[in-house]
Amino acid sequence: MGPKITYSPEQDIADLNGKVFFITGGTAGIGRLTILELAKHNASHIHFTGRNKKSADSLIAEVGQIAPNVGITFYECDQTSFLSIENVAKSFLSSNPTRLDVLICNAGIMGGAPGLSKDGYEIQFGINFLSHALLTKRFIPLLERTASEQGEARIINVSSSAYEMQKGGLPFEDLKTTQGDLGMFGQWARYGQSKFAQILYTAELAKRHPTITSIAIHPSVVWTGIIEELPFLDRLFIKAATWGQKMPLHQGAYNECWAATTPRKESIQSGSLYYPVGVKTELTKPAADEKLWAELWDWTEKQLEGSHA
Numbered sequence: 001m002g003p004k005i006t007y008s009p010e011q012d013i014a015d016l017n018g019k020v021f022f023i024t025g026g027t028a029g030i031g032r033l034t035i036l037e038l039a040k041h042n043a044s045h046i047h048f049t050g051r052n053k054k055s056a057d058s059l060i061a062e063v064g065q066i067a068p069n070v071g072i073t074f075y076e077c078d079q080t081s082f083l084s085i086e087n088v089a090k091s092f093l094s095s096n097p098t099r100l101d102v103l104i105c106n107a108g109i110m111g112g113a114p115g116l117s118k119d120g121y122e123i124q125f126g127i128n129f130l131s132h133a134l135l136t137k138r139f140i141p142l143l144e145r146t147a148s149e150q151g152e153a154r155i156i157n158v159s160s161s162a163y164e165m166q167k168g169g170l171p172f173e174d175l176k177t178t179q180g181d182l183g184m185f186g187q188w189a190r191y192g193q194s195k196f197a198q199i200l201y202t203a204e205l206a207k208r209h210p211t212i213t214s215i216a217i218h219p220s221v222v223w224t225g226i227i228e229e230l231p232f233l234d235r236l237f238i239k240a241a242t243w244g245q246k247m248p249l250h251q252g253a254y255n256e257c258w259a260a261t262t263p264r265k266e267s268i269q270s271g272s273l274y275y276p277v278g279v280k281t282e283l284t285k286p287a288a289d290e291k292l293w294a295e296l297w298d299w300t301e302k303q304l305e306g307s308h309a
C-alpha cells in the first residue's frame, strides 16, 4: 500500500483550454499517463518525445479518440545525444509557437550497466539530467515570453526520492566516465546522482529565471517499464528499498499531473521539491547547498557550450 491519496484528476484539474505542454518521454509509463490526463482536460496542444514511434502512434490514436480537439505532436528523440535534443528543439521552435505553458522533463532511465551517452557522459547523467538541461536552455526564451504574456510558465523536472542517496557533492571530474567503479550498488548511486542534479538545477533555475516557475518532483513509486524491465535482483532491491511506497499504476502520474496543472497561486513555490501529491518536501542537506547549485549550473553551461546549436 502506498501513501494515502486524496487527489483526483477528474475533480482537481481545471479546464486547460489554450495551454501548450511539452513533455519528454511521453511514449510510456508516467509520461504517457500524464498526457492522457492533460488531453482529457482539454489541453490546447501536447508536444511529446521518445524513441518508440509505434508507442507514439498508438498514443496519438488514443488521444484522438478521447479528445479529438486536442493537438498532439510527436518528436522522435534519443536523449543520449545532444544533437538529437537540438534537432527536437529546432523542429518545435521553427513552427513559431506563440506559447509554451509547461515543459515537463520526464524521460528517464534507471539502473543498468555502466555506459556512456553519445556525447561521452555517464549514461544516466546524460539522459536524465544533461539532455533536459539542454532542452530547457533552448526553451527558456519562449517560456519567459509565455510567462510575461500569459501570467505564468512552468518547468517541471521529474526527479526521484532516490536523490536522497547522494550524500555529498557531485564528482564533476568523473561525469565524463562510466563511473563503473562504484561497487555493487553503483547503478543506484549513478541514478541517485542524476536525480540529485535535476533538483539542484531546478533550484538554481528558479533563482536565475525568476519569471518562470521551476519545480522538481518525485512522481511516485509505480511499477512502469523503468522497473519491470530490470533484472530480477534489481527489482528485488527496489521492492525492499521502496517498501510501503508503491502506488497503483493509475495513480502513478497524479503528482506529475498536479505539478503540471495546479494553479501557482494556490500551492507552488518555485525552486522547491514536491513528493506525491503536491507535498512540499525539505531538501536533504547536500541538496540544499546553494554553492553547489551554482557550481552545477556553471559546469553544465560549459558542457552545453560544445553542443550543436
Ligand SMILES: NC(=O)c1ccc[n+]([C@@H]2O[C@H](COP(=O)([O-])OP(=O)(O)OC[C@H]3O[C@@H](n4cnc5c(N)ncnc54)[C@H](OP(=O)(O)O)[C@@H]3O)[C@@H](O)[C@H]2O)c1
Binding pocket: 024, 025, 026, 027, 028, 029, 030, 031, 049, 050, 051, 052, 053, 055, 077, 078, 079, 080, 106, 107, 108, 109, 110, 127, 128, 158, 159, 160, 161, 218, 219, 220, 221, 222, 223, 224, 225, 226, 227
Ligand atoms: N516509476 C517510478 O517508480 C519512478 C520513481 C521515481 C522517479 N521516476 C521517474 O519518472 C520518470 C518517468 O519514468 P517512468 O516510470 O514513466 O519510466 P518508463 O515507463 O520507462 O518511461 C520512460 C520514458 O522515457 C523515455 N526514454 C527513456 N530513455 C530514453 C532515451 N534514451 N531517449 C529518449 N527518451 C527516452 C521512454 O521513451 P522511449 O522508450 O520511446 O524512448 C519513455 O517514454 C523518469 O524520469 C523516472 O526516473 C519514476
